[in-house]
Amino acid sequence: MDLSVVIPTLNGRDHLAAGLDVLAAQVSDAEVVVVNGPSTDGTTGMLRERDDVDVLVEVSTRTENVSRNAGLEVATGDVVAFLRYDLVVEPSWLAGLTDGLTDASVVTGPTHRTLGGGMTTEQSEHRTIGSREVTYFNGGNVAFRRAVLDELDGFDEYLETGGDRDAAHRLAALDYEVAWRPDMGVRQEYSADGGVATGDRGEEFRALAYRLVKNYGVRPAAAASTTRRAGRDALVAGRDVLRGDLAPTEWLAAGRAVLGGVARGAADGFVARVKDRSPARNPHGLSDRSNRAVARYDWR
Known part of the structure; x- marks a missing residue:
């Protein structure tokens, strides 16, 4: 090996x-x-x-x-x-x-x-x-x-x-x-x-929707997984609002970010699925371009 x-x-x-x-x-x-x-x-x-x-x-x-x-x-x-x-x-x-x-x-x-x-x-x-x-x-x-x-x-x-x-x-x-x-x-x-860092909720759900739609298409399996995740997070945030640990405006802003991320990710995932119909499902993969490196040092 x-x-x-x-x-x-x-x-x-x-x-x-x-x-x-x-x-x-x-x-x-x-x-x-x-x-x-x-x-x-x-x-x-x-x-x-x-x-x-x-x-x-x-x-x-x-x-x-x-x-x-x-x-x-x-x-x-x-x-x-x-x-x-x-x-x-x-x-x-x-x-x-x-x-x-x-x-x-x-x-x-x-x-x-x-x-x-x-x-x-x-x-x-x-x-x-x-x-x-x-x-x-x-x-x-x-x-x-x-x-x-x-x-x-x-x-x-x-x-x-x-x-x-x-x-x-x-x-x-x-x-x-x-x-x-x-x-x-x-x-x-x-x-x-x-x-645990909370990160960008919109970006997180954009990635989730993208990879599910890209890999499974617009099917109940993809929608159910995204909906469960969003619902669970909304419930946790709602409890934080009730306890006074999170402002209602922050909760609503996070909800809008999640919905926007899901919409964009699903749309981009559908385009990616159409572009690469092979089982690899990777239109943005290794072979897509060759200009990643700006410098290379090889001591082999």
């Missing part, structure tokens, strides 16, 4: 350096591709001084799927793993990855996070949408056989969030299984408070 590890990063110099140190010690034979940018914290200089990074790709677009595809373009391994810059591989990571690939063409594992009260981790996540069984994977800790990524045409660059979940739907459509290996664990080297 020839393994390439692609690490997208943005202004994460210190966390990235810690992760690279451990990766070099635990997985010394892997080809390491870092996709940077556009960072302003000295990441480029730090990487150019290291001898354990094989390729550095500088990009100008702050979108994770663009960075993933830019790394995939230059990776040479027959297995390509994607790691988040602020995660560190566990000692058993490579063994878990190797074992998982004996059962499936895609393998993922948990992320261990240090909290104030101890350690938290993840479990494998599955969902049935229509007649399709979807196994989601950890986008910051996943490995693919290269042939699978070629068939998927990489990641969908329309999406600013949820690109890994979109790929999971497309893997299911192509009848690829995703193996879960607890040994393929990664961890954060710093403490987190356990908080």
Whole structure:
């Protein structure tokens, strides 16, 4: 197995350096591709001084799927793993990855996070949408056989969030299984408070509607999933209003953002579905363009 590890990063110099140190010690034979940018914290200089990074790709677009595809373009391994810059591989990571690939063409594992009260981790996540069984994977800790990524045409660059979940739907459509290996664990080297950022609600639901309509069409399965998600979030926000933790005007503004995001995402998803009728469903994928990188440093 020839393994390439692609690490997208943005202004994460210190966390990235810690992760690279451990990766070099635990997985010394892997080809390491870092996709940077556009960072302003000295990441480029730090990487150019290291001898354990094989390729550095500088990009100008702050979108994770663009960075993933830019790394995939230059990776040479027959297995390509994607790691988040602020995660560190566990000692058993490579063994878990190797074992998982004996059962499936895609393998993922948990992320261990240090909290104030101890350690938290993840479990494998599955969902049935229509007649399709979807196994989601950890986008910051996943490995693919290269042939699978070629068939998927990489990641969908329309999406600013949820690109890994979109790929999971497309893997299911192509009848690829995703193996879960607890040994393929990664961890954060710093403490987190356990908080969850709310983010842009309109963008979140735009991405949700887009990937569901693109992958399933205008069907009850897609509408039901979006409606359940929106209804659940509205109920939680309504309770916050009743408790006085959220102003009614904020609730209404969030609702408008969600409705606008759903409408735009559904329309764009329908156009994408028409543009690419293949099972890959990826009109904005790896083959769509070749100008992602603004600079490339290759020390192989």
